[in-house]
Amino acid sequence: MASRKQPARIVVLGGGYVGLYTALRLQKKLRSNEASVTVIDPQPHMTYQPFLPEAAAGSIEPRHVTVPLRRTLDRCHVRTARVTAVDADRKIVTVKTESGSIDEIPYDTLVVALGAVTRLLPIPGLAEHGIGLKTIGEAVYLRNHVLSRLDLAASTTDAATRRKLLTFTVIGGGFAGVEALGELEDMARSALKYYSTIEANDMRWVLVEAAPRILPEVRESLGVYTVDKLRQRGIEVYLKTFAQSVENGHVVLSDGTEYDSDTIIWTAGVTANPVLADAGLPLDQRKRVVANAAMQVQGHEGVIWAAGDCAAVPDLSKRDKDPEATCPPNAQHAVRQAKVLADNILASLRDKKVTDYFHKNVGAVASLGLHKGVADVYNTKGKGWAAWAAHRAYHVAKMPTFNRKVRILFGWIGSGLLGREVVSMVHVAEPRALDAGQISNMLSRQDFAKK
Incomplete structure (x- = not known):
């Protein structure tokens, strides 16, 4: 009697866009006992990053921009652990849990969807004082931090301290930086009605960008429009300018400008997950896994697949102009790649032909604060309220699960009415800091963002 074929072991590294959507599609389409799916991520949830600026500004409840993996992937195995190594020869993934235990997980099919991490440059003081915006923890921290600066500034009589507390610096003029700046400045301005000793012009908001323009994802005219609108709000915008140092909150720019700032938000780029450097997989110059148009990893076709921010997948929509073009690291591609990737894995398991990924960029939308935005969609540009509404409509439509869509919509209605x-x-980061003195000391520590 012939032995029964064992189910294939599919292991998905990463629970972000690619990991979540790939696993969702697989659990829906896999036949009974055809394969098991294991998703590994250090967080028990997926974070919808386009909504992080609104979560930081209090327009959306932070929990609502996360999707719980175990609840959503109810037919998959979810491991809350960090990937530490990939052994492609032995087909083994090594993971480490928060408690320190180390496990080896075998696979027959591996999906590399580890995403990207914030890229830190060797700027003095950046590692100690810079705050990113790629996780829900950073979004919550930024919200509490900015509002706490207003509280402290309203309670001090020292002019220099007050000035530093009310100076907020964003380094990086891409979508993440501009949206974070617009949303947080809008929130802080709205909060000033409750601070009788602080005026709007007491706050100083600064955007620093090394390139000659901001928002490279949209046409240049919209970037110029955004700079004009930010400056009309009193926000200082430095283009073609580098941050040379931020030690002890003292910002030094390449054009000679110097000032003190108690808030340094760093959004100047990302880099592929560093775990990939020692995985033995082919990498490009940007340390991304090299894959073909079907998202099969070079040299490991049919076994290892890669997509999303950590993968160099050919952009076939640009092959006529640039044969070497790869898909940019954004959610628009990641979500669509996941669908094709899942179908290709199923095709490979069933000895069928795989399909190349092809998607032509439809454009981009960005929020600049409440009722303010820019849009460049299907070669049509939009500004102001209409662009802001398009931003919200698009992203709530793309938010995974009906549950989260409804919660976000009701949150918007509630904040709109109330x-x-x-x-x-701020005390939620250190709940044991019970007395006011401890909390005050905690606020002043420069390493608070790392807790």
């Missing part, structure tokens, strides 16, 4: 909350909850 106004957003402007209370700082």
Whole structure:
């Protein structure tokens, strides 16, 4: 009697866009006992990053921009652990849990969807004082931090300290930086109605960008429009300017400008997950896994697949102009790649032909604060309220699960009717800091963002 074929072991590294959507599609389409799916991620949830600026500004409840993996992937195995090594020869993935235990997980099919991490440059003081915006923890921290600066500034009589507390610096003029700046400045301005000793012009918001323009994802005229609108709001915009140092909150720019800032937000680029450097997989110059148009890893076709921010997948929509073009690291491609990737894995398991990924960029939308935005979609540009509404409509439509869509919509309705909350909850990071003195000391520590 012939032995029964064992189910294939599909292991998905990463629970972000690619990991979540790939696993969702696989659990829906896999036949009974055809394969098992294991998703590995250090967080028990997927974060919808386009909504992080709104979560930081209090327009959306932070929990609502996350998708719980175990609840959503109810037919998959979810391991909350960090990938530390990939052994392609032995077909083994090594993971480490928060408690320190180390496990080896075998696979027959591997999906590399580890995404990207914030890229840190060797700028003095950046590692100690810079705050990113790629995780829900950073979004919550930024909200509490900005509001706590208002609280502290309203309670001090020292002019220099007050000036530093009310100076906010964003380094990086891409979507993440501009949206974070627009949303947080809008939130802080709205909160000032409750601070009788602080005026709007007491705050100083600064955007620093090394390139000659901001928002490279949209046409140049919209970038110019955005700079004009930011400056009309009193926001200082430095183009073709580098941050040379941010030690002890003292910002030094390449054009000679110097000032003190108690808030340094760093959004100047990302880099592929560093785990890939020692995985033994082919990497490009940007340390991304090299894959073909079907998202099969070079040299490991049919076994290892890669997509998303950590993968160099050919952009076939640009092959006529640039044969070497790869898909940019954004959610638009990641979500669509996941669908094709899941179908290709199923085709490979069933000895069928795989399909190349092809998607022509439809454009981009960005929020600049409440009722303000820019859009460049299907070669049509939009500004102001209409662009802001398009931003919200597009992203709530793309938000995974009906549950989260409804929660976000009701949150918008609630904040629209009742106004957003402007209370700082800095103590949640250190709940044991019970007395006011401990909390005050905690606020002043420069390493608070790392906790």
